[in-house]
Amino acid sequence: MKRFKGTALVLVALLLVVGILAGCAPQQTAKQKVIGIVLPTKDEPRWIQDEARFNDALEDTDYSAEIMFSQGDPAREKQNVETLIGQGIKVLILCAHDAVAAAASAEAARDAGVKVISYDRLILDTDAVDYYVTFDSVEVGRKQGQYLVDQASGQNNPLYLYAGALSDNNSFLFFQGAWEVLQPKIADGTFVIANSTQAEALKDKNSLTRDEIANIIGQITTNWDFNTAKNLAQANLSSAPKTLKGDVFILAPNDGTARSIADTFAADPDITSYVVTGQDAEKPSVQYIIDGKQSMTVFKDVRVLVRDAINAAITYLEGGEPEATTTYNNGVKDVPSKPSEVQVVDKNNVREILIDSEYYTESDFTWPTE
Template identity: 60%
Template sequence: MKKFKFISALVVAMLMAVLVVGCSNDAAGGDGNKSGKKSKGKVNVGIVLPTKDEPRWVQDETRFHDALKDSEYTTEILFSQGSSAKEKENVETLLNKGIDVLIIAPHDGPAAGAAVEAAKKDGVTVIAYDRLITDTKGIDYYVTFDSVAVGEAQGQYLIDHAADGKDIPLYLYAGAASDNNAFLFFEGAWKVLQPKIADGTFVIANSSAAEALKDKAELSRDELGKVLGQVTTNWDANEAKNKAQTHLTAASKELKGEVAVLAPNDGTSRAIADVFGTDPDVSKYVITGQDAEKASIQYIIDGKQSMTVFKDVRTLVADAMGMAVDILDGKKPETTGSYDNGSIEVPAKQTDVIVIEQENVKSELIDSGYYEESEFKGL
């Protein structure tokens, strides 16, 4: 009888142990092996975007939400608001929610390294989105538009649409020196513009560093850094406006008249265009942009901005989320190239870009459903 009671007690104890293990697995969503299966209260894909203060990133937020609305997977989007400390905090918040994939568009490429390395240590797959994270082995993939091609398109537009003749004043502006893309955009533009600077078609009006390098077709990272140090806007419209005002105030009449302006994105382009458009000594300006922001499309329709490089966020988001879903499903994502981030070659998926000007606003942006015609005047 004592033996029977002992065996019964042992069986009960074993059953209790099984139940405890089962409950533990259920509480973890059965996800101890990062299988990616959706579980109650779990975030599968964490997304960190740089700021809510630029329309571009607010558009991206909407597209990301739409991309997974019919999926079994869940996502959470946080904004860093231009702060590397906040960016790191956002990554930590998402890691605590058990994410399997981190998609991050860094505020500062090198500074984001510490945040993504923490994610890698946690077994999370890291996808750099639109902006490359540099000097770290902590990223797995990069989803991007061809940033060099963006700059090439901007430079070629200035060549094709600037005034005829020689000594056309060329004003150069760039994004933030903390953003690797700013280097790539400028690299692409310089590649196209430099021969026309060297032969005297353009004369650089606002950068002694660029003027000193005008005969050099390819610039090193350090040389690019010197030029960007003089013409950076930090992606800030007010800084762009102040720089443009300073440059035009200092410029002689020979550096005005009909001018060409390399502006890195739409926000800075509008700010710079407003300055050049009100200078009585500037008779005409051709100015570039990037991102196809609504306000800049209206500027293009009104003739105040010449062009913008359209990077269809729908495609970029689809590429990023497609890559994330492949990872969650245990598949290897498709890539089309790679980028050297200073530590490793990062496998990348690249998306094409399109030049938008007055003639094709309707066909590329309205007819494709990207914007509604009712959002603009004068189309």
């Protein structure tokens, strides 16, 4: 009996110690899931990267996010936003598939008292957008155009033009920037437009209206789709005379379409060489650059864009207003923004910009043996 009492006293003492230690341990506060994020599709590497970066950016904050994908469907995008509103979000980060159709989603969020951050692609024709997080899309186009100009010599170099989707405002901005640089070199005969009668008719005009850009994009749109890009490139090459082949220059709007277009041009026996642009620094395109199958990409450090979006969201959650250095007009409102910088990556600086910065690791790619 005495032994039992002694054992009981020891157990009580141990429980008291455990209780005291538990009371002293730091208590983990549950993260507030008040940020909703809607991205366009899981079918492009770019947006999978963004999903991972968003989760990384929120790791050391008091907040978490629900991330949903619209799979290129405006109706599903709207449904996703309504689901997030129902879950009680306070800030919506929305990357629109269709910039005009997304206005309805933004307005539904605004009407529910949710702050709306337009991410990467500007939502058009609504006053329900509070802030725009973006890279300088016109500068992206300028860098693509300048790269082609820098690689060209002589006269009458065939120039093939491709663009994104008419439903995406960024397609207009990318093309605007590229045209600003390319048009003088088209006008002086350095380049000959190979695949757009609309662009050819405007070759002496440097500043295009939105309708004029729309007419050109209507002829050269890839709709951001790899197969559409491939089929269009095949059609262009099938109808092009040999005088528009040989050493060619290609304005491709992003990395996915660049790979499809590059593969198509490489398969044509009348193509001697090609210079092709891209953007996003997707892993497959970085490998293409290393292998000499894609000429360049415009690197938009998604870590920066994601960080800017999360910082803006947290600023709103804490009652502030995000910093703005410019505005973008969406047809109804001048939306405040602070655009992030972009960089050109080619085989000469791919290690420095993408590996040394730890955006990717060296083991992500196959490198030529020295």
